[in-house]
Amino acid sequence: MFRMVAAATCRHDPRRRALLRGRVRAEPALRPPWALEEPAFVDACIGCQACVEACPEAVLSPGAGQLPVFDPARGECTFCARCVDACRDSAFRPATERPWTLQAHIADRCLTHARIVCASCRDACGEAAIRFPVTSAVPVPVVAADRCTGCGACVAGCPAGAITLQSTPLEALADV
Ligand code: SF4
Ligand code: SF4
Ligand code: SF4
Structure with a gap:
């Protein structure tokens, strides 16, 4: 009904x-x-x-x-x-295809930009897609496009609300 x-x-x-x-x-x-x-x-x-x-x-x-x-x-x-x-109304593509083009993006409000040590996002990511290259005293997180699935596990755990999921152009994904 x-x-x-x-x-x-x-x-x-x-x-x-x-x-x-x-x-x-x-x-x-x-x-x-x-x-x-x-x-x-x-x-x-x-x-x-x-x-x-x-x-x-x-x-x-x-x-x-x-x-x-x-x-x-x-x-x-x-x-x-x-x-x-x-779904019985054909609103989805076959699950054999890529599920989406979402990937994690980290904004400048990330605590590390204020020189506060934090790695909650790395700890939450089961794909090991967030790395902290040691380029400064307080390393800043970087998302590896070749690993991020857009699952969202890192989003809720960020104390600064710095992580969003955004679409990555297919051309860019084809290169990873
Ligand atoms: S959890 Fe948030 S504040 Fe902490 S390092 Fe990751 S993006 Fe930055
Ligand atoms: S969206 Fe998922 S795979 Fe991508 S960085 Fe966050 S936890 Fe890792
Ligand atoms: S966990 Fe993801 S794939 Fe599974 S039912 Fe929920 S939204 Fe769909």
Whole structure:
């Protein structure tokens, strides 16, 4: 029943779609892994929450228009693909493909820039993607593009809120 109501209010209401697209342009949402490109995802997803409910890590939640968003503040995506399997509306690509182009980016508010020793992000990263080259008395973290999966495990643990996940151009990823 809920799926039918959601479909009726979301998929077939052009004004609602336009509003959603406008919001997406202003502040891109982090979608679940393997989600279609944003315009196609907005068209395909009916906001049924099947992927949200299927996620064992509880890192997905309903965003604008009830469309699912990935929130790394909640934890780490393990790329289990249960969200993909749960979707009955073709809003995802095959889980055999690259899940997304997200990678961690560290802003200048990182404590090390204020000469405060910290390595919480390195400790949280299971991919050993954050390194601290010894170039100064207080080493500054660097994300290795060839290792970062965009899982988000480093985000919540940063005491400075310095880490965000951002899309890396595919051309750049092809080189790593
Ligand atoms: S791949 Fe798994 S952990 Fe990641 S968002 Fe989907 S269900 Fe959650
Ligand atoms: S956890 Fe945050 S503040 Fe600490 S080193 Fe990493 S990015 Fe910097
Ligand atoms: S997003 Fe995941 S893989 Fe990338 S640096 Fe953070 S913890 Fe490591």
